Each structure stands twice: as C-alpha cells, then as structure tokens.
Amino acid sequence: MSLKLPIYMDYHATTPLDPRVLEAMLPYFTETFGNAASRTHRFGWTAEAAVEDARETIAQFIGADSGKEIVFTSGATESDNLAIKGVAEYYKSRGNHIITTVIEHKAVLDSCKRLEKEGFEVTYLPVDSTGMVDPEAVRAAITDKTLLVSVMLANNEVGTIQPIREIGAITREKKVLFHCDAVQGLGKTPFDVKEMNVDLASLTAHKLYGPKGVGALYIRRSKPRVRLVAQMDGGGHERGNRSGTLNVPSIVGFAKACRIMQEEGEEEARRIQALRDRLHDRIRARLDLVTLNGHPERRLAGNLNLSFSFVEGEGLMMAIKDVAVSSGSACTSASLEPSYVLRAMGLDEELAHSSIRFGLGRFTTEAEVDYVADLVVEKVNRLRDMSPLYEMFKEGVDLKSIQWTPH
Amino acid sequence: MSYSNKVIEHYENPRNVGTLDKEDPQVGTGLVGAPACGDVMRLQIKVNDDGVIEDARFKTFGCGSAIASSSLATEWIKGKTVAEAEALKNSQIAEELSLPPVKIHCSVLAEDAIKSAIEDYRQKKAARAALEGTAPTALEGTDS
Numbered sequence: 068m069s070l071k072l073p074i075y076m077d078y079h080a081t082t083p084l085d086p087r088v089l090e091a092m093l094p095y096f097t098e099t100f101g102n103a104a105s106r107t108h109r110f111g112w113t114a115e116a117a118v119e120d121a122r123e124t125i126a127q128f129i130g131a132d133s134g135k136e137i138v139f140t141s142g143a144t145e146s147d148n149l150a151i152k153g154v155a156e157y158y159k160s161r162g163n164h165i166i167t168t169v170i171e172h173k174a175v176l177d178s179c180k181r182l183e184k185e186g187f188e189v190t191y192l193p194v195d196s197t198g199m200v201d202p203e204a205v206r207a208a209i210t211d212k213t214l215l216v217s218v219m220l221a222n223n224e225v226g227t228i229q230p231i232r233e234i235g236a237i238t239r240e241k242k243v244l245f246h247c248d249a250v251q252g253l254g255k256t257p258f259d260v261k262e263m264n265v266d267l268a269s270l271t272a273h274k275l276y277g278p279k280g281v282g283a284l285y286i287r288r289s290k291p292r293v294r295l296v297a298q299m300d301g302g303g304h305e306r307g308n309r310s311g312t313l314n315v316p317s318i319v320g321f322a323k324a325c326r327i328m329q330e331e332g333e334e335e336a337r338r339i340q341a342l343r344d345r346l347h348d349r350i351r352a353r354l355d356l357v358t359l360n361g362h363p364e365r366r367l368a369g370n371l372n373l374s375f376s377f378v379e380g381e382g383l384m385m386a387i388k389d390v391a392v393s394s395g396s397a398c399t400s401a402s403l404e405p406s407y408v409l410r411a412m413g414l415d416e417e418l419a420h421s422s423i424r425f426g427l428g429r430f431t432t433e434a435e436v437d438y439v440a441d442l443v444v445e446k447v448n449r450l451r452d453m454s455p456l457y458e459m460f461k462e463g464v465d466l467k468s469i470q471w472t473p474h
Numbered sequence: 475m476s477y478s479n480k481v482i483e484h485y486e487n488p489r490n491v492g493t494l495d496k497e498d499p500q501v502g503t504g505l506v507g508a509p510a511c512g513d514v515m516r517l518q519i520k521v522n523d524d525g526v527i528e529d530a531r532f533k534t535f536g537c538g539s540a541i542a543s544s545s546l547a548t549e550w551i552k553g554k555t556v557a558e559a560e561a562l563k564n565s566q567i568a569e570e571l572s573l574p575p576v577k578i579h580c581s582v583l584a585e586d587a588i589k590s591a592i593e594d595y596r597q598k599k600a601a602r603a604a605l606e607g608t609a610p611t612a613l614e615g616t617d618s
C-alpha cells in the first residue's frame with residue numbers, strides 16, 4: 068500500500084473538514100446565502116431556518132434543553148472569553164472569585180489574568196502527575212465569594228479527561244456556576260451538560276471535522292438561568308449575547324459535524340484508540356526510556372504524548388519532518404519555556420523538552436501508524452547516538468549531579 | 475518554524491559527530507547548556523604539538539539549529555590554531571546558517587562550547603606543567 072506524505076498526526080491542533088460536512092455547507096455560500104437576521108424575505112428566512120436547525124442539533128448533541136441555549140461564536144477562544152468575562156462582569160456584585168486549573172487553554176487562563184487585573188481573585192488549581200484535577204480541591208477552593216469554576220473536559224496536550232461529572236456535582240451543591248471548555252473532548256468522550264451539571268460550555272467546530280472559525284457557547288437557561296454581559300457590541304444578535312452576522316455555512320457545517328460524531332463517534336473512538344495503542348506498542352517494543360505523559364486510561368482515544376529521554380523534541384520533529392506532530396519543547400515557541408501543562412504535571416523540564424504529541428483521528432490509517440512508529444524508532448536512535456546526555460547516561464553519570472550552565 | 479537549507483543540510487549530514495578520549499592530555503572538552511533549557515552541547519578538540527586543532531567532535535542534545543551550529547563549529551575550527559578558533563564569533567555561525575532571532579542562542583552556545591573546550595585544554599596543560607614543575611610554554615611540543 069502506498070503511503071501519502073506528509074502524514075497528519077496533529078488532530079488536536081485542528082482536523083480536516085469531513086467531505087460530508089463540506090457538502091452540507093456548499094449551498095449556503097451560493098444559493099442560500101441570506102442573512103439569518105433578515106426578517107423581511109425568504110432569503111433571510113431560509114438562512115434562519117438552517118441556523119435554528121443547527122442550534123437544535125448542537126443542543127441535543129451536548130444534552131442541552133433547547134437550541135435557545137446555544138450562542139454561536141467565532142470559535143472556542145471567543146466562547147471562553149465570553150463565558151468567563153461575561154459571567155464575571157454580570158455577577159460581580161455577588162463575588163469576585165474564580166476557580167480554574169493550571170492546565171487550561173490560554174483562552175481561559177488569559178481571560179482570568181485579565182480579570183485579575185480588574186480586581187478579581189483567581190485560584191489556579193494544580194493537577195496530579197497524570198494531569199488530573201482533584202474534585203475535592205475544587206470543593207476546598209470554593210468560598211462565599213466564588214462566582215465561577217472553569218475546568219476543561221479534556222486537555223489538548225496530554226489528553227487527560229477531567230472528572231467533569233464530579234466537579235459539576237460539587238458546583239451545583241455549592242451553587243457556583245460551572246464553565247467547561249469542552250473543545251477537545253466533544254464527540255470523543257461522553258459529555259452531557261445536564262447529567263454533568265455544566266452551566267456554560269465552550270465548543271468549536273474545527274476539532275471535530277467541521278470548519279475553522281465557528282464555535283458556540285452553551286449558556287444554561289434554567290436551574291439556574293445563567294446571565295452574562297456581552298463582550299461584543301452591535302446589532303444584538305444571539306439574544307444580545309453576541310452581535311455579528313451569523314456565519315451560516317459554517318454553522319450548518321458545525322451541526323453536520325456534530326451529527327456525524329453523534330452517529331459514529333463511539334465506534335470511531337474505539338478504532339482510533341486501537342491505532343493509538345498500536346503506535347504506542349510498536350514504539351515501546353523497540354525503544355527504551357520512553358515516558359507516557361498524561362493518564363494511562365482516562366485520556367482521549369487519539370492522544371499519545373511521549374517523552375523520549377535524551378532527545379530534544381524539536382530536533383526529533385525535524386527528523387520526522389514528513390510527519391506533522393507537535394512538541395512541548397520550548398523550541399517550538401518563541402518563549403523558550405517548555406510546555407506549562409507538562410511542567411504543571413511535575414514532569415522534569417528535560418522530559419518536557421523531549422515530548423512529542425501524536426494526535427490521531429478519523430483519517431489516520433494503520434499503514435500510517437506503522438510508518439510513523441518505524442520512523443520514530445529509527446530517528447530517536449540516531450539522535451540518541453548524537454546526544455551527549457545519552458552517552459553520559461550510559462556511562463552511569465548522574466545528570467542531576469552536573470553543574471549545568473543555564474542560558 | 476522553517477529552517478534554512480544550510481541548517482537542514484548540517485542537520486541531515488552532521489560533520490564530526492563523536493567522542494574523543496577526554497583523558498587524553500591533548501584533548502579539551504567543553505560541555506555547555508542545560509537539559510532543562512532544552513540544549514546541551516559537548517564539543518571536543520584535539521590539539522597537536524603545533525597548537526593546531528587537528529580534530530574536533532561534538533554531540534548535541536537540542537533542536538535542529540543547535541545541532542547545525544555545533545556541526546558547523548567543529549567544521550570551522552578543524553585545522554585552525556587554538557587562537558584562531560578562539561576568535562570565532564557566534565554571529566558568524568548565525569549568519570552562515572541564517573538563524574532566526576529565536577535561534578541565535580544556539581550559535582551563542584556553540585561559541586561557548588568552543589571557548590569552554592579551549593579552556594579545558596589549557597587547564598589540563600597548566601595542571602600538567604605545574605605537576606612537572608615546568609612552565610606551560612616549555613611544555614609545548616614535548617607532550618605526546
């Protein structure tokens with residue numbers, strides 16, 4: 068079987084559009100192009116009907132009561148901002164405390180940082196070595212000033228699935244609002260806002276084979292009714308929560324992507340997990356000193372985050388340049404700091420620099436997995452032969468005993 | 475991040491990867507950087523009796539630019555005198571490899587590695603001289 072290069076194994080960053088989604092979207096660019104807010108003619112009505120249908124589909128997909136609880140946005144970054152800043156602003160007379168975790172996406176963390184500058188207090192809960200948040204730590208952090216708890220469904224780097232149900236039970240009991248950035252887990256692990264007592268949820272289409280640039284915020288309308296202050300001023304679209312002409316083709320595509328996930332997601336996850344395990348097994352069978360980052364079981368089916376001791380992540384990515392993956396190595400960012408998620412899990416900085424995230428998904432094949440495993444084994448061996456650290460390790464030198472010269 | 479062709483070339487065909495005997499009196503070893511920072515270079519030189527670097531070897535833990543910088547450094551200093559090697563500037567390496575600003579530290583590390591290897595060589599030489607009660611200069615040309 069011939070293999071097409073480059074191979075995409077970065078499904079956490081984004082996913083290709085499913086051809087079925089594209090097909091559903093196409094008519095909404097040309098024939099049915101109306102503005103969903105146009106109330107005076109058929110062009111507007113058809114667009115509006117498509118949007119309302121999409122709303123219902125998405126609401127049902129996450130276990131919400133009604134499409135009225137779905138606000139469309141430009142993506143999860145906007146949804147996270149709207150949820151956190153919007154709630155904080157609306158409820159600020161009742162309290163000033165927000166609880167989140169150290170491993171959230173920057174859209175959550177930086178929204179919280181912004182609020183801190185405005186006088187809010189934020190508790191950043193730690194995670195254990197598997198990247199898991201302790202629900203009891205959430206309980207312990209809640210005070211009578213706490214407005215909101217924000218915890219992600221699954222982490223984008225290590226794939227650890229958080230105990231959302233347990234946290235939701237606590238926030239409900241304590242009458243504190245609960246926001247969940249569900250981006251990475253949606254369609255890949257069970258998520259139900261009603262069963263899990265989630266009050267706000269950030270969603271995005273491009274991580275589940277939908278288009279980029281469209282997302283949603285679920286805002287609960289009853290028990291409790293959640294209110295927020297819009298962050299975008301304008302025509303008052305989306306019940307005043309988010310002004311701006313709706314991106315109808317993308318919204319239609321988003322709903323189609325959810326429908327496919329709803330029908331095929333469970334089986335797909337099993338298939339992807341088998342491929343992920345195959346990749347892991349084939350690498351581990353032939354390489355020693357490989358560390359699995361994240362939780363051994365409670366992780367996204369398509370996520371494999373490994374550290375290859377004594378090999379720097381970006382150097383390895385360059386060696387496997389026909390395979391698209393990502394690394395927690397500092398070298399991948401301008402900041403020169405290794406992944407804050409891996410460090411929060413207590414991973415040695417050296418191992419954080421040595422990490423590679425493989426993200427498998429809908430279009431990953433067994434042939435690709437085998438090719439990548441072989442390539443990784445070959446290149447890690449080559450780079451270890453070039454690594455002074457590996458040589459020292461084999462000579463029995465304790466690398467921690469050396470006086471390094473940080474720069 | 476995209477790499478220059480020269481970085482890719484050095485990365486794929488690194489020159490002078492390897493290890494020299496660090497106990498050899500003619501060998502100087504420089505180990506710079508830190509695992510926690512994501513790059514460590516070990517550069518070794520072997521200096522002959524005329525003060526010429528007749529061999530240079532490296533091993534590097536780091537990104538493509540770090541590996542390319544150390545590969546280029548060994549290539550450049552081979553055949554040079556210690557004094558010439560010492561005069562090599564990181565900016566020359568950065569320019570040759572067209573390193574982007576976030577990768578300049580890789581060339582700095584390579585310069586440090588050269589300096590540190592030379593320093594080690596000199597210290598060994600001085601220590602031996604002290605042991606033998608001879609002035610270091612008198613030793614030149616007598617060690618084997």
Ligand SMILES: Cc1ncc(COP(=O)(O)O)c(C=O)c1O
Nearest residue numbers: 142143144172223248250251271
């Ligand atoms: C956990 C998480 N939250 C938020 C985002 C941002 O989503 P978007 O790209 O739709 O703005 C991402 C994706 O990068 C993510 O992984």
